[in-house]
Amino acid sequence: MGLLALGTPLDWPETKPLAEHIRNHGITQFLNTWKRWKDRSGEGLLWGDEIEMFVTSLDDSVPAAYLSLRQSEILEKLKNVTEDPELAKFKPAGCRSIPTFHPEYGRYMIESTPGCPYTGSLKDLLTVEIDMRFRRKIVRSHLLPNELPITLTSWPRLGVENAVFTDPPTKPDPEHSASKSQYVGQLITNPHARFPTLTANIRQRRGSLVDIRVPLYVDKNTVLPDGVKAPLSGGVPPPAKPEPGTPYIHMDAMGFGMGCSCLQITFQAFNVQEARTVYDALVPVAPIMLALTAGAPAFRGRLADVDARWNVIAASVDDRTEEERGLQPLKDAPFTIPKSRYDSVSLYIANDARNKPEYSDVYAPINEKVRERLVANGLDNKIATHFAHLFIRDPLVQFSETIDQDDEKSMDHFENIQSTNWQTVRFKPPPVDSPIGWRVEFRSMEIQPTDFENAALSIFIVLLSRAIISFDLNFYQPLSQVDDNMQRAQQRNAARANKFWFRRQVFPEDASSYDLESRPVSPPYTPTPPEGEEPLSPTSVLHGVSRGLAAANGHANGNGNTNGTANGNRSKSPLNTLRRSGSVSSCTSLLEEEEASEGPEFAQMTLDEVINGRGDFPGLLGVVNAYINSINADVQTKCEIRRYLDLIKLRAKGELVTPATYIRNFITTHPDYKHDSIVSDQIQYDLVKAIDEVERGVRAAPELLGKDYVGSGTGTLNGAHNHAA
Ligand code: ADP
Ligand code: MG
Ligand code: MG
Ligand code: MG
Numbered sequence: 001m002g003l004l005a006l007g008t009p010l011d012w013p014e015t016k017p018l019a020e021h022i023r024n025h026g027i028t029q030f031l032n033t034w035k036r037w038k039d040r041s042g043e044g045l046l047w048g049d050e051i052e053m054f055v056t057s058l059d060d061s062v063p064a065a066y067l068s069l070r071q072s073e074i075l076e077k078l079k080n081v082t083e084d085p086e087l088a089k090f091k092p093a094g095c096r097s098i099p100t101f102h103p104e105y106g107r108y109m110i111e112s113t114p115g116c117p118y119t120g121s122l123k124d125l126l127t128v129e130i131d132m133r134f135r136r137k138i139v140r141s142h143l144l145p146n147e148l149p150i151t152l153t154s155w156p157r158l159g160v161e162n163a164v165f166t167d168p169p170t171k172p173d174p175e176h177s178a179s180k181s182q183y184v185g186q187l188i189t190n191p192h193a194r195f196p197t198l199t200a201n202i203r204q205r206r207g208s209l210v211d212i213r214v215p216l217y218v219d220k221n222t223v224l225p226d227g228v229k230a231p232l233s234g235g236v237p238p239p240a241k242p243e244p245g246t247p248y249i250h251m252d253a254m255g256f257g258m259g260c261s262c263l264q265i266t267f268q269a270f271n272v273q274e275a276r277t278v279y280d281a282l283v284p285v286a287p288i289m290l291a292l293t294a295g296a297p298a299f300r301g302r303l304a305d306v307d308a309r310w311n312v313i314a315a316s317v318d319d320r321t322e323e324e325r326g327l328q329p330l331k332d333a334p335f336t337i338p339k340s341r342y343d344s345v346s347l348y349i350a351n352d353a354r355n356k357p358e359y360s361d362v363y364a365p366i367n368e369k370v371r372e373r374l375v376a377n378g379l380d381n382k383i384a385t386h387f388a389h390l391f392i393r394d395p396l397v398q399f400s401e402t403i404d405q406d407d408e409k410s411m412d413h414f415e416n417i418q419s420t421n422w423q424t425v426r427f428k429p430p431p432v433d434s435p436i437g438w439r440v441e442f443r444s445m446e447i448q449p450t451d452f453e454n455a456a457l458s459i460f461i462v463l464l465s466r467a468i469i470s471f472d473l474n475f476y477q478p479l480s481q482v483d484d485n486m487q488r489a490q491q492r493n494a495a496r497a498n499k500f501w502f503r504r505q506v507f508p509e510d511a512s513s514y515d516l517e518s519r520p521v522s523p524p525y526t527p528t529p530p531e532g533e534e535p536l537s538p539t540s541v542l543h544g545v546s547r548g549l550a551a552a553n554g555h556a557n558g559n560g561n562t563n564g565t566a567n568g569n570r571s572k573s574p575l576n577t578l579r580r581s582g583s584v585s586s587c588t589s590l591l592e593e594e595e596a597s598e599g600p601e602f603a604q605m606t607l608d609e610v611i612n613g614r615g616d617f618p619g620l621l622g623v624v625n626a627y628i629n630s631i632n633a634d635v636q637t638k639c640e641i642r643r644y645l646d647l648i649k650l651r652a653k654g655e656l657v658t659p660a661t662y663i664r665n666f667i668t669t670h671p672d673y674k675h676d677s678i679v680s681d682q683i684q685y686d687l688v689k690a691i692d693e694v695e696r697g698v699r700a701a702p703e704l705l706g707k708d709y710v711g712s713g714t715g716t717l718n719g720a721h722n723h724a725a
């Protein structure tokens with residue numbers, strides 16, 4: 001999260017008339033940066049991660065785990081840790097700086113980043129986990145005795161009706177809250193003006209509450225409303241979006257998506273060309289990593305029939321009007337917009353002959369005035385079109401004090417649009433008055449229960465970016481395939497069961513033809529018309545499901561089972577259960593149909609094949625290994641890196657499970673689970689405790705982490721530095 005300027009936020013009717021002003025000055029600000037930075041080269045690799053976590057408060061007497069709403073108090077204490085001479089004493093060996101902590105959307109969330117970015121040296125990569133663990137330790141040391149820092153992607157019971165899920169308890173207030181949600185109240189949102197304003201203005205621009213639907217995992221005792229029939233969800237995973245007439249979990253507030261936690265990686269490029277090349281190469285990698293990191297199998301107290309957060313967060317900030325969504329004939333809106341502001345990338349941007357226009361094959365409306373202005377100022381069409389696409393959006397939060405800005409000194413109007421285009425990969429121009437150069441942010445990954453996993457994934461992505469540059473790799477594939485992969489990535493058990501489109505031949509065929517100087521500029525981009533995608537129409541299913549599950553949920557909560565984790569009952573490992581159940585080989589029939597249409601350029605591969613390779617295709621890990629072998633580093637360092645890369649390898653192979661599978665298995669094998677899709681307070685409490693114990697290494701989870709995992713131990717700083725009191 002960048003700068004959070006304070007001021008008086010404008011509501012939507014006040015912001016809307018300023019949209020053109022903000023976009024115009026935003027482009028002026030960008031052009032000023034472009035002029036300063038377009039020809040600069042030589043920035044070295046610097047990179048950093050962002051880890052989002054939940055603060056949970058345990059009440060053993062219920063028992064229940066709540067979201068603790070003490071973000072402001074905790075951040076107030078953490079604000080000064082950078083200067084705290086006491087804390088420096090606790091800085092672990094190898095950790096170069098005191099980390100920094102930032103607010104996030106949920107009032108129960110803390111984001112952390114390294115105090116200063118890492119370099120690309122292998123030795124520095126070995127400090128990533130140390131740094132992440134130090135951050136967790138610092139947070140832990142500033143919590144109350146009954147609170148825990150937890151890195152889960154979705155909070156299973158956020159928004160359960162007629163239930164307590166926050167500490168202190170909060171109630172929905174459909175009349176007065178910014179979201180008008182029937183499930184969550186104002187107090188789940190960070191109180192800083194930016195967040196409630198964002199929430200309200202998205203809802204007002206859209207003209208209705210946001211409408212989030214994920215398929216419900218239907219079990220043998222699941223209560224469904226009359227007329228709604230769903231097959232048992234045992235076998236083939238259904239599509240990641242609910243089909244008409246099938247049951248789904250309904251959510252209606254920004255917090256359900258933006259209140260999820262994720263793992264993001266930002267790295268600085270040598271120059272703008274390199275940033276554009278790496279951006280493009282990472283676009284097809286985004287769904288692959290979403291599948292590999294999937295960690296969100298439950299929402300609003302129910303098991304979902306998806307494993308990941310993406311569609312939830314996309315829908316949670318979908319500010320498109322009915323016209324833009326294609327539900328009404330166009331009157332005020334210039335075009336329909338196929339995607340939410342939070343979605344996958346719709347245009348490749350590199351000035352590279354390999355970036356063929358036909359790969360950008362999804363409809364991406366553009367702001368033609370912006371494109372023309374950028375081209376008139378010397379930008380090539382590819383990059384101009386990228387920003388012209390981002391600038392179809394309206395600004396969402398504007399403070400009255402900063403309407404007029406010095407366009408030489410500010411990028412705020414530019415960032416207003418740029419930073420509310422939440423795509424899988426973000427191309428970040430240099431900030432003003434800063435040595436920071438062109439950067440690329442990789443944004444699709446879900447947060448993992450342990451920092452071992454978070455570090456492993458961060459290291460993998462950074463090394464992959466090095467391999468992309470070093471070997472001049474070509475990952476281009478049609479964006480329609482990438483979008484298809486995004487949906488496949490979220491399906492239940494996708495990491496093990498699904499196939500993903502990927503490019504077969506990734507190495508340059510003729511290295512000489514890829515000389516940067518000789519790459520021709522591609523012809524102008526012409527948008528293709530939208531493909532009449534029918535959005536779901538609201539059905540009565542929704543409220544029926546809500547009521548049915550509410551009743552079942554009340555029942556589950558009232559059964560008086562306070563019997564701890566009862567893990568002794570679970571003799572078979574979740575991994576074995578999964579293997580025996582035969583769900584491993586399932587793919588959708590759609591997938592099989594499409595198999596026939598594979599051409600010589602692209603193939604559908606399992607996650608194992610995409611990561612670990614098959615035949616001539618080296619796999620993403622294969623190119624990372626080749627990169628490591630190509631650089632000068634001592635054997636010991638390479639061995640230690642191997643420990644992290646093995647997690648990627650084994651998870652892709654299916655020998656280790658994703659967090660989503662771990663959590664799903666934990667829930668469905670819990671003695672309090674009634675095979676009714678409901679995640680009770682008891683189950684969530686035990687899950688949260690288990691996740692914390694797994695992280696600290698006091699509870700084994702070999703199916704998730706392998707047998708050699710060493711936890712973070714007791715996890716607090718020396719008692720002398722416990723600021724909780
Ligand atoms: P945002 O929320 O806008 O994505 P953050 O400030 O939370 O951004 O995180 C930015 C990340 O980029 C941090 O991990 C930080 O360490 C890293 N970073 C900082 N400086 C650089 C740099 N010069 N190049 C690349 N990454 C950087
Ligand atoms: Mg951030
Ligand atoms: Mg964040
Ligand atoms: Mg952020």
Ligand code: MG
Nearest residue numbers: 001002003419
């Ligand atoms: Mg940000």
Ligand code: MG
Nearest residue numbers: 001050264441
């Ligand atoms: Mg970020």
